[in-house]
Amino acid sequence: MLTTLAHFISASIIQGTPLLYGAVGEILTEKSGNLNLGIPGIMYVGGISGIISGYIYERSTQAPNPYLCIIITLLSALIGSALMSLIYSFLTITLRANQNVTGLALTTFGIGIGNFFGGSLLGFFGDSGSIALNATGAAYKASLPFASKLGLFGETFLSFGFLTYVAVVVAIIASYIINKTKVGLNLRAVGESPATADAAGINVTLYKYVSTVVGGAIAGLGGLYFVFDYIGGTWTNNGFGDRGWLAVAIVIFALWKPKSAIFSSYLFGGLYICCVYIPGLTNSDKELIKMAPYIVTIVVLILTSIKKKRENLPPASLGLSYFREER
Amino acid sequence: MHEKTHEPLIHITKRAFLEPWKALIVRICAVLLALLTAGLFIVLLTGLNPLEVYAEMFKGSFSTNRKFWILLQKTAMLLCIALAVTPAFKMKFWNLGAEGQVLAGGLACTACMFYLKDSLPNWLLILIMIAASVLSGIIWAIIPAFFKANWNTNETLFTLMMNYAAIQLVSFCIAKWVPNGSGVLPILNSSTKAGWLPTLFEKQYFLNVLIVAVITVVMYVYLKYSKHGYELSVVGESQNTAKYIGINVKKIILRTVALSGAICGVSGFLLVSGTGHTISTGLAGGNGFTAILVSWLAKFNPFIMVLTSLLISFLQRGASQIASSYQMDDSISDIVTGIILFFIIGCEFFINYKINFRKKEDK
C-alpha cells in the first residue's frame, strides 16, 4: 500500500512537472497583463527544438557527451520558445493586436512546427526509422546516484532527473521576484494598471516584452522535459496532448501565485494519472476522472468572480493592450 | 546638469479613420506578404522553385473532382463554426469554447445514433438528432454565459476549460460504448445507414455544403436585418448606450450565446451525421479555434467569412498536398495557417494607428 502511494506521488510529480513549467511561464506572462494563449504551442516548440538540436548532435558523434547533450538541447529549447513568445510580444505589444487571436494563432503555428519537424526530421537527413535520442534522454533522466539506496523516500522524492527540481526552483525564484523585489512590484503594476505604471516612470513595453519572452522560455522547458525526461528522447506527433491548456488552467487554479502552482501542478498531475492507481476502475471512469482538473478550475474561476476578493482576481489589465495616448 | 533630450524619433498616434479602400489595400498587402513568406518557407524546406510550390498547392484543391469536394466540405465545416461564434463575438463575448460546443453537439447526435439505431424512421431519427445536438450545444455555451452575465466571470478562460471538459466527456462515452478499450468508436449503423444524412446528387457532402450555405445567408440576415441582431450589435458596441435605450443586457448576452452554442451544435451534427458517422475527441479538429480567426478576419461579415474560410482551407489543403508529394509531415498546413494569421493580425495596426516620424532636425 505504502509502495503504491509512493509510486503514485512520484508519478504525480513526473506528470506535474511539465505543467509546472507551463504554469509558471504563463503566470509570469499574465502578471504583465498579457494573456498568452500560445503557451501550448510554445511548449511544443520547446520540445521539438530540443529534439532537433539533440538529433543533430547525436548524429554527428559516436559517443555523445551527456553534458553537451544537455547544454545543447536546453539552450535550443530556450531559444526556440523565446522566439515564439517574441512573435506574440511583437504582435500584441508593439502592434497592439488582439491577444486572444494572436495566442490562438501561435498555438496552431507552434503545434504545427512541433509535429511537422517531429514527423519529417528523419526524412530531411535521409534517415529512416523513428526518433530515439537515447544518450540525451539518459542524460536528462540521470538521477542522484545514491537515490535508489535511500529506500522509499529516495525513490519517491530523489529519483527524478534534474529538470524536475529545476522546475520547483524556478517557481520559487519566480515567486520571490514577483512578490519581494522591485522588479516584481513594477511588473505587477504593469499588469494591474499600465497607465499607473507608465505615469510612475516604468517602461511598460520593456516589462511586457521581458516577462512574456522569459515566461515563454520557461514554458518551453516543460516541452523539453516531456520529450527527454518523460518519454526518453523520442517524439510522437501530438504526444504532448492538451497539457499546455492544463497549464493555463493551473494558472487560474493557483490564483496567479507561482508557489501555489507547484502544489497545483502536482495535484493536476496526480488527477491526470490517478486512475492507474485506483483499482477496479473501468475505462470510462478513468476518462471521467480526467475531467476533474478542468471542472475544479471552472469552479475556482466562478468562486473568485463571485467573491471578488481583490487579491485573487486576474491582473486587472489582462488581455488589454496599452496605448499611452488613449483618450 | 540635465542631459539633452530630443523629440522622440517615432511617435505613434491613433487614426481617426482610414478610408475603406486604403484599409483593403493594407489587408491585401498583408495576405500577399504572408503568401510570399509561406512560399519562401516551403522553398527553403523543399528546394523547389517557388512557382512549382504554388502550382502544387493549387493542385491540392483543384486537381480532381474529389479534391475539390473535400475543399468544399472543409470550407463548409470551418465556415459553419465561424458563423456560430460570430454573434457572440459581435457582442464582444469571447467564446473560445466552440471546440467544446461542437463536441457536445456531436456527442448528443452520436448518442442518438448509438441508442436508437434503426428503431425509428430515418427522417424522425435525424430530426431528433438535430434537436439533441442543438440542445447540447446550447447547454455547453450557456453555462459560461450565465456566469458572465451575472458575475462577469471571465468567459475567455471559462469557455476554454469547457472545451476540455467536453473532450473528456466524449472519451468517457466512447469508453462506455466500446468495451474493448480501444478508445475508437467504429462507424455507426454502417449497414442500415440509420441517422446518416442522405447523399444527394451522388455527392456525400452536398447536403452539408447546402445546409451551411443556408446558415450563412440566414446569419447574414439575422445580424443585419433582425431586431435581435441589432440589439446584440448595440450591446457589443456600448453597454452604456444599450442601457440608455432600455435594453436588458443580461438577456441579450444569454440569448446570443445560446444561439452561438446552437449553431455549434449543428456543426457537431453535420460532422457526425453528415460526415464521419462516428465521433472522436478530434471531431472539431481545432476548427473551433481557427473559426474564431476566420470570423475575426472577416470583421464578422458572413459573406466575407466564406472567403476567409475558403482561403484558409485552400492553404491547408495545398500544404497537405506538398507534404504528401515530398514525404513531409501533414502539419505543414498548420504552419502555413499560422504564418498567414500572423500577417493579417499584424496588419490591423497599420489600419488603426499612424506612425509619425520626427519632423524637426536635431539642434
Next chain:
Amino acid sequence: MATAAIELKNICKRFGSIIANNGINLSVYNGEILSLLGENGSGKTTLMNMISGIYFPDEGHIFINGEEVFIRSPKDAFKYKIGMIHQHFKLVDVFSAAENIALGIESKERFNLKKAIEDVKAICDRYGFEIEPEKKIYEMSVSEKQTVEILKVLYRGADILILDEPTAVLTPQEAQKLFAVLRKMKEDGKSIIIITHKLHEVLSLSDRVSVLRKGQYIGTVKTSETNEAELTEMMVGRKIELNIERTEPVEPVKRLEIRNINCKNREGVQMLSNINFDAYSGEILGIAGIAGSGQKELLEAIAGLQHLESGEIFYNNPKNGKAENLRDKTPLQIKELGVRLSFVPEDRLGMGLVGNMDIIDNMMLRSYRKGKSLFVQRKKPRNLAEKVINDLEVVTPGPTTPVRRLSGGNVQKVLVGREIAAAPTVLMVAYPVRGLDINSSYLIYNILNEQKQKGVAIIFVGEDLDVLLELCDKILVIGSGSITGIVDAKTATKEEIGLLMTKSNGGASNA
C-alpha cells in the same frame, strides 16, 4: 527677474480635428503657487499632461530653469523633478500605500519596502499627513488616496507639483488640510500648479492665476491685484450679446416634480443631496454649475439610469392627468408608462449614439422595438435620417455613413434630431452645443425654442452662462450636488450666477 522653474512657450496640441491647446504660454517660479483656472474643456488637463509626459506637444517649447527640454515620457518628467497628481488617481488598487509610493523608483540600493515605509513616514511627519503605509488602496477613502498620490510625488523629490482639481473630491475640512500642506511646500521652495474652478480657493491659496478659455491662453494676473469678478470674466468671457430669441412660456403646467432626491456614485460619494425643483411645460429650465457638480446624475436619475438613495420623481401625464412616479424605473418601463421623455446625454458617442453604426441605425435606437416583426424596419428610420440631414443641415456623405466619422456638430445634430423626432413632452439636453461652431449652436437653440413653443418641458444643462441667460426662462444653479439657487433668467446677471456656481460646498445650502 529670476528664471522660471518651468516655462511653456506657444504650446499646441490637437486630437484629430479638435484643438485642445493653442499657443499657450505659462511660467511658474520657485516658491510659488499658480492657479490654472478655466471651465471644463478649456484645455487645462491636456496642458498639464504635456508637462508630465503623458502627451507630447505638437508644437511649442518647454523650459526648465531656462533650459529647453523634451518631456517624452513620465520618466523624463521625473528626471526634471515634475510630479503630477491626476484627477483620476493613478494608483494600483491591490497594492498598499507604500508599494504604490515606491513604484517605479530607480535606485542602486536593494529594494527594501521597510525603508520606503520609514521614508514615507518622515515625509508625513514633515508635512502633517496621516496615513497607514500598509493599507491597501481599495480599502481607502478618496482623500486617503489623494494623500498617497501626493506622497508619491514628494517621495520622488519633485520640485514642481501639479494638482488636477484636487479639492473636487474632498470635504471642506480635508481641503483646508490640503491647503495647509501646499503652503508648507511653497515655503520649502517648491513650485505648485493647481488646476481648479473654485474661485475662493484660487484667491485664498495662489500667488498668481493663469486663465485658459476654450484652449486659448487668456492671461495671467497676480492674486493680490484681482478679484472674483475679474477672474469670472476672464474665465467665462465678457458678456456677449448673442441675440438668441426668447419667447414667452406657453401656458406653463407643472410637468416634472423632483422631490428631495439623493444619490451616490459607484465610489459611494454623495453626488446629489436633497434636490427639489419643478419643470414646467413650455419653459426652458437652465441648469448651471461647474462640471461634475451632479448635473449628469440628475439627468440620469430622471431618465431611469441612476439609482436613487431617496426621493421621488413625479411626471404629470398630460394625456390623463395622472402623476406617475418614475423613481427606480428602467428607461423601458418609463417609456411603457407613456412618458415621452427625450434625453440628449453629454456623452454623445458613448451613450446617446453608437459610433460605429450609420445614421439610419442610430435613428432606430429608440424606435426599433415597434411592431411584432422579427426584423427591423429601416424604411422609416431612413426617412427620418434623411429628414434630419435635411432639416438640421447635417454634413455627411449620406445616411449610411457611420456617425463616428461625422464632425462633433453633425454628431450632435443627428442625436438631437432623433430625440425631438419622438415628439417628447420632456426634453433633457446636456451640454448640447459643446464643441459646436456658431451656426450649429444657433440651430440647436432654435430647435429648443421650437420645442418650447410646442409645450415641451425643457431642461438645459449648459456651461456658457451667456447662452443660459438669453435662452432659458429660469436657471437652477447647482454646486457640489446641491441647489445653490434658482434665479429668473431675465433679471439675473452673469456675476450673480458665477458666484452661486463657485459657492463653497458645506455652506448654508448643504446644511
